[in-house]
Amino acid sequence: MPNWYSQQRLNKIPVVGLVPETSGAEPAEPVPFQMWGDSGSGRAKWRTPAGTWIAFDDVRDGAITDAKIAASAGISLSKLAVNPLARSAHTGTQPASTISDFVQQVRATRLDQMAAPTADIALAGYRLTGLGAPMNPSDAARLADVQAAAAGISVKPAVRVATTTNIALSGLQQIDGVTLQAGDRVLVKDQTDASQNGLYVAAADAWQRTGDLLAPNTFVFVSAGTAADTGWAISNDEPITVNASPITWAQFTGGGTGGVGAGAGLVQNGQMINVAAADASIVVTDDSISVGLVSVAQGGTGATTPAGARAALGVGGSYAADLPALSAGEGQAITHNLGTKDVAVSFFEVATGADVHLDVVDRPDANTITVRSDIPVGAGAIRVLVRS
Secondary structure (H helix, E strand, C coil): CCCCCCCCCCCCCCCCCCCCCEECCCCCCCCCCCEEEECCCCEEEEECCCCCEEECCCCCCCCCCHHHCCCCCCCCHHHCCCCCCCHHHCCCCCCHHHCCCHHHHHHHCCHHHCCCCCCCCCCCCCCCCCCCCCCCCCCCCCHHHHHHHHCCCEECCCECEECCCCCCCECCCEECCEECCCCCEEEECCCCCHHHCEEEECCCCECEECCCCCCCCEEEEECCCCCCCEEEEECCCCCCCCCCCCCCEEEEEECCCCCCCCCCCEEEECCEEEECCCCCCEEECCCCEEECCCCHHHCCCCCCCHHHHHHHHCCCCEEEEECCCECCCCEEEEECCCCCCCCEEEEEECCCCCEECCEEEEEEECCEEEEECCCCECCCCEEEEEEC
16 A cells, blocks of 8 residues: 655546545544544544544534524524523513413412512501511500500410310310410410419420419400400409419400300300391391291281281181162172171161161172162161171
8 A cells, every 4th residue: 555755736636436544543643634534433524723523514613603594493492502481581671461470479479578668558548457466566556455555454475265164284175166286375264273274385295374474454365266356354353373363364355255145035156146036926137126927826816917817816807888879689799808708797777777688699709798789779878797
């Protein structure tokens, strides 16, 4: 095989069948622009002046420009260094109306997650409700706290629930419909031994009293159970010795049901007391109480009409009136509205009071009779009496 030591000028004659040097390892002592067939990768490569091998089918860094990309080229977003659709890549202002879940996300954000206000907040006459008991000088005060301060009482941190009966002072039990958790504050006010009454911390084992000083006018607010939203105060007049002095708690303020019960004829539902109507004889609406149908057994008639009342009571009724003018031999309908055909009919002369006889020729229905005279009778001359 010839070994060339100098360049060969081919005078622009095509070289046919030229195959570059092929091996699995780089040629020894390569020079710039030398060609090599890399049998390991199956790619033809050339030597750069920088001393690296580049495959002929590689795209040189920086060689692709916007002008070289066809408008119809389908380039996947994953091939781009920056996703132009990602929110982090957005610049400028995007209207809230173009963000599909903007309103939902804002509404779901808690107030404590937002920046603190830098100016006064106007509530347009509305109230803040559900406030916890104030603990620090800058905390908002509730109406109960203001009333307590005005009354000269000592306000303690709120309790979760208040007892309604004597209980065992241990365990995570259920009180007034509320299952206690360890650490819950509890107002115990109904012990058989009143010296046990006071403020406790619930625990899985024996309860301990809170560190609150108990004295006359000590006040506490209840947050759950039927006594929710009520305030309770110690009504003792004398100084209290814990575990020795009987302690009496009385409701001081608030709604709820604590300290309030439904009396006779009433039912209670939470903070509402309603009249309990036993039957239809009492009609209760949103703003009134009225008498409905009173049964015979209750001293009424159970009816809405006179005829119905007489029927219910088993008594007869009566009807009396002056007859209109009667023509000889012609029937005259008389409406009595007694609701029955079983009636007795009599007549008398108005001028003399003497009984007279007229024919009752028909009872067409339960409220009407037909009478007839054989001679003419003037209007108001004869009076009729109908009895059932």
